[in-house]
Amino acid sequence: MTTNAELAARFEEFADLLEADGVEYKPRAYRRAAENIRAHPAPIADRIEAGDREAVENIDGVGDAISSKVIEYVETGTIEELEDLRSELPIDIADITRIEGVGPKTAGKLYRELGVQTLDDLEAAAEAGEVQEVKGFGPKTEQNILENLEFARTVGQRQLLGEARPLADDVLAFLESIDAVERCEVAGSIRRWRETIGDVDVLAATDAGEDVVEAFVGWDSVDDEIESGPEKASVRVGESRVDLRVVVPEEFGAALQYFTGSKDHNVALRNYAIDREMKLNEYGAFDVSSEALRASSSRTESDDDIEDPESGQRVGERVAGETEDGMYEALGLPWIPPELRTDRGEIAAAERGELPALLVRDDIRGDLHTHTEWSDGNTDVAAMVEAAAERGYDYFGIADHAEGPGIVGGMGLSDAEILEYAEEVRAVGEEAEIEVFAGIEANVDADGEIDLSEEVIETLDVIVASTHSALDQDAETATERLVHALENPAIDVLGHPSGRLLNERSGLEFDATALGEAAAEHDTALEVNSNPRRLDLWGSAVQAALEKGAPISINTDSHRPATLEYMRWGVHTARRGWAEPDDVINTWGLADLREFLH
Template identity: 65%
Template sequence: MRNAEVAGLLEEFADLLEAQGVEYKPNAYRRAAENVRDHARAIEDLAGEGGEDAVAEIDRVGDAIAAKVVEYLDTGEVEELEALREELPVDMAALTRVEGVGPKTVGTLYEELGITTLDELEAAAEAGEIREVKGFGAKTEQNILDNVAFAREAGQRQRLGDARPLAEDALGHLEGESVVERVDVAGSIRRWRDTIGDVDVLVASDDGEAVVDLFTDWPDADDVIEAGEQKASVRVDGIRVDLRVVVPDEFGAALQYFTGSKAHNVDLRNRAIDRGLKLNEYGVFDVSGVDDPDSGQRVGERLGGADESEMYGALDLPVIPPEIREGTGEIDAAADGELPDLLTEGEVRGDLHTHTEWSDGANTIGGMVEAAADRGYEYHCVTDHADGPGVFGDTGLSDDEVREQAETVAAVREDAEIDVLHGVEANIDAEGDVTTSDDLLADLDVVIASPHAALDQDEATDRLIRAVEHPYVDVLGHPTGRLINQRPGLEVDFERLAEAAAGAGTALEVNSNPARLDCNGDAVRAAVEAGAPIAVNTDAHSPAELDNVRYGVHTARRGWAEPADVVNVRDVEGLRAFLE
């Protein structure tokens, strides 16, 4: 599917139009991009079958945008977009990763100072030139300087949500081929880190050259970076995908080694050394009788390496789940028989944080409930945005509108196959106050409270503690407000916050949106250790986004979360007991 590719193109259109001061159109392009990305069918299939008319049937994709989509799919470019790029030749993606720098700012700085890149932006700020531009000042200039480093680093890593589907496409291309005996991903993407460098693919085969040929013929590959007898690298949508081929008998050893992390591997090797063993990417070897264990990679009696179980088993350990291989006590826990029984994807019974067309979602209440039921959920909660600071556009609901929505939810509930709860996503202001009235909050099934404004505070722990201690707040939504590779979010002492949440009985959310993954694994670990409840939610704005729950589950696993730690693993009676 090229949906994500086309959506990215439409988002670039929106940014360039906004940078030039065009009104209304940018939002139309962004809404169209969101719906194209989430559409169930491949955009190229729609265009091939019915042209512009078929593409225009996608919600919020008008005739003009549909024509541009078809033009791009047919020719590889859009004439109007190429003209916009020539008029504004800036690295929009990099520049807008700087906190506080949006498309309009990019347009102004290009017009006034000719800034096109991050390096030029940093140089202008260091020279004091930005403060001289009308509408800017010393504070804005300093903010840019403070955030350029984050923007530069973010540009070097890919979000898990962008890389993981690509990795699975690579596996799908290789699986089932006669020359491929086994295939898996390795590296940080197998550990489900929130960002990754390159996609690492490992194959077991006795015919490395045939596998390399198969890999470099992958239709999705934009270009081949390099290709050898056992290794190859290609680039897909700007992401590097590296292939390594090993003999089948060494696949488990290579998978363990290349999955990492470095800290985990160091701890594991030290445990091996203490037992007279040698552990590396080729297997595990008994070197207790070898004079010089470092004289080669395959020295000593080989004890195993075809599977990871042989690698860990030789060290008297069970296989440690990839998500917690970070050198943070997992090996000691495994040795003591105290590894956590980690949460799995199928154990989440419902989503407590979702949006509909009543606020900024893309579907009806009934449509979202039906989609939840189709996924096997036992319950679903509608939590549209309430009015408040930081809510996008004019999408937040007033108290009266939330009460009006309750009537629609009640009507949907009567015919639904699953339990339907009604709530709201309220807003936390800069002081920690929840800005929706207590009278309304008291009447709702679920109250999510989230920070949407003042996200540049130096330290926000006290602010969030005040929110989790609010008597009607059930879940603290996306606590830091971060957007991965776009803004760092609030600085929070999660040990203090988790202690407060445990005391108040308020759940900390793992927001499964791949752009958020907030809480992250470290924050989840703090919650688990403090005994604070966790909620794994998607913050879905469309039915397709309900599937993002897997990213939240694996993020929770990185924090050692077990099913008992997660409130929406409970059945509906257990959930209601928590909420009450």
Template identity: 80%
Template sequence: MTTNAELAARFEEFADLLEADDVEYKPRAYRRAAENILAHPSPIADQLEAGNEEAVENIDGVGDAISSKIVEYVETGEIEELEELREDLPVDMAALTRVEGVGPKTVGSLYRELEIQDLDDLEAAAEAGEIQAVKGFGPKTEQNILENVEFARTIGQRQLLGEARPLADDVLEYLESVDAITETEVAGSIRRWRETIGDVDALAAADSGADAIEAFLEWESIDDEIESGPEKASVRVGDVRVDLRVVVPEEFGSALQYFTGSKDHNVRLRNYAIERDMKLNEYGAFDVSDVDDPDAGQRVGERVAGETEAEMYEALGLPWIPPELREDRGEIDAAAAGELPDLITQGDIRGDLHTHTEWSDGNNTIEEMVEAAAERGYDYYAIADHAEGPGVVGGMGLSDTEILEQVEAIREVDAAADIEVLAGIEANIDADGEIGLGDEVIDALDVIVASPHSALDQDSAAAADRLVRAIENPAVDVIGHPSGRLLNEREGLAIDASALGAAAAEHDTALEVNSNLRRLDLWGSAVQAALEEGAIIAINTDAHQPATLEYVRWGVHTARRGWAEPADVINAWDLEELRNFLH
């Protein structure tokens, strides 16, 4: 099956290859199409296979030329023009551009000058001092490349949560339709909502494992069968490996707990069980108080739980622990003390405080974005387009004069809207911690999100000083995507979440969990550290079109991984509480 993520990846590659060849304008069109394809609420290939070509033509940013390429790829598995571009520039673009400071144009230049095609070539050229000899490069650039090659290798091995989870949902939907299967759920890191995952792990309960596996292998979305047996099967769907394990119904709960992990959580839980004369494994919870050798086998002792996952925790006197918390960061002690958090849910979110429009680098009007927010049932919604400053993509930030003009436009939309529309801006935190907004602009705005976009290679001390200075600025309400990281692309600033949290708590500034699937910044452990210092957070989508307001799903689960409750999240508050908080 051709997934939306797979399609989007092809058009991202299209854009990169065109940019590497110095083609103007087209790369931006292909990137916009890729973003809209990825955010599309339903599988595009399914729509085409059902004969609904209009569904493709109606995707924002997809005109006739791109639409025909989508159809071509779904029907044939390739795009002729893309294949020609690959022949002209035979490089591993995805891997090379994961190196910090290496963009498509750099890849093009290095291929033409040094015939560099992959990470091994790049590393060898940097070690030999060949890159600094190329026009436009120098010793500092070469050293930066050399220092980041290994990181680029490691990050290429995992899928983004936001790209893999929709496939996991499709897997579950199919398995739930199989008569031989009585219960099913995903497991592993994807069930814990980690920001990146290796494979999609699924678990099913069935009286006959062979029948369940046979039915699974009939799923039409499977592109290739890797291996299969009477209880397990591994297949490839698009670019992702999917592993299915089948267990008998009475062991579904214990298997789900075991295969969800994490490993550290399970080790801690098993030790907790041992202290209480219990034994835990994928087959159940066993009372071994009367057993001479508890290690004599997997099913030793009296089996007291295993049919449901909740039973596995109840057998130890614990409440069920949400999967997002199972990282051995204190969750078992909290459960034992009755102090597990009442985690935030998507239904608690009342608005979005960081979104964009066509005034800067978004794709839609203020009215269209507000209408989409109202349809989601939000109480309030903020437009926060980019202010001008270092690192803003394509130089598309707004000047102070343009910001004031936009505030007037937002006020007009607010007067006619069914929800409260706030006038905001995403200011840039420069290398010294300044945000570059005039007093008149600050006074006119309702909410200011300040984010780092440049100088993301600062050392930890400089990064800390920079972000704390922005936090201390009385005009700043929210620090947006604090590290500036892009998953699988760049590491961003090395931040101390505890120190940031302490500063944010002192100055009543919120720290953002940016829900964009390529950011998820702050991440779970950082959120937890900040909250422990008394900070509060905002869960924003950074949406650039209506469809990406759906990204709030990823942000909420990321915040849950950080133990966030509704009271910790400013955009889960009512409007009066929010306005009292905003500076």
């Protein structure tokens, strides 16, 4: 099955190679098409296979030329023009451009000047001092390449949560349609809502394991069977690997706890169990106290006194395993949400009865950072506001880009344009069913300053300030820069603080505790940017900031109505940081939020 994410990846590669080849304008069109294809709510391949080719042309940014290439890829698995480009520029463009500061044009120049095709080629050239000899480069650029090679090599091995989770939901829906499956759930990092995942892990409870495995590998969406056996199977769906494990229903809870992880959480929980004369494994929770073992040796085998599948030895009474809640209850603990299972104090908090009452999606009452066609969005103000109202929001903020460093293609607004844009936002707001905030996304420069006039600052309702440039600063400099921005009374929200793009660039490193202290002191929110390519702040940084009393804002950074759904990823990311509803300013009522927005 060709997924929307797979199609988008092909056109992103197309755009990068065209840019590397020096082509103007066309790359931007391909990137816009890729973004819209990725965000399309329905599987595009299904429409093509059903004979509805016109549906492709109706996608924003996909005209006749790109539409024909989409259809060509779905039907043949290749695009002839892309293959020609790959032959002309045999560059591992996705890998090389993951290095901070190396874009497609730079990659093309390195290929033409030094023959660099792979990360290994680039490393050899940099170590030999050849990169700094290329016009436009220098020792600093060469050193930056060497320092970022490890990141570029490792980051591409994992898939974005926002791409993998929808596939996981499809897998669960298929398994639930099988009569023999009593229960099923995702496991592993995808259940913990980690920002990137390796494989899609799924667990199913059934007394007919072989039949379920057979049905799974025969699923219409499966492209290739990697391996299968009586208790597990691995398949490829699009560009993703999906691993299924089947267990008997009475062991489902134990297996779900075990295979959800994380490894650190499981080790800590097993040690906690040992201290209480209990044993945990994927088959259940066992009482291994001296009393239980004596009782075991003095009676015949029964359902509650079983052989440990790991060791083959008789153990004490099996006290839990059918449900995951029961595995924690056997230790005297409440169930710990998967997002918290990172060994960052969750077991001790559970023991004290102090686990957070985590935020849920329905707590969100608005979105404060979105874009329209005034800058780099794909639709108008009215359409975005209407989409927000349809989602049941109480309020909604438009924050298009101000001009400044790091804004590609001159898409940012000047002060005069901002004033004009704010008038339109307010005019739409007067007719809307919900409260509409006129905002801006300002640019935090290398020194932590923003470039907005006093008139603009006084005019706007909300100012989001974000980093878009100078993302190679060291941690100390970056922390000082971001803290200085938080000290600016005009700024309401510090947007995507690191500026990272998952699997593309690492962004800034900084002291999240220091940011939390500054945000709390100056009453400025730190953003959890919900775009699945950002998820910035991330769980541990949110937790560090919340411990210092910082307010959080979860926003989608949407550029079209469909991507307002990104809020799902931001909420779970904030949950990984132990966020409760009151910690998040866009769960507050309108009056409280207005008071916060200085």
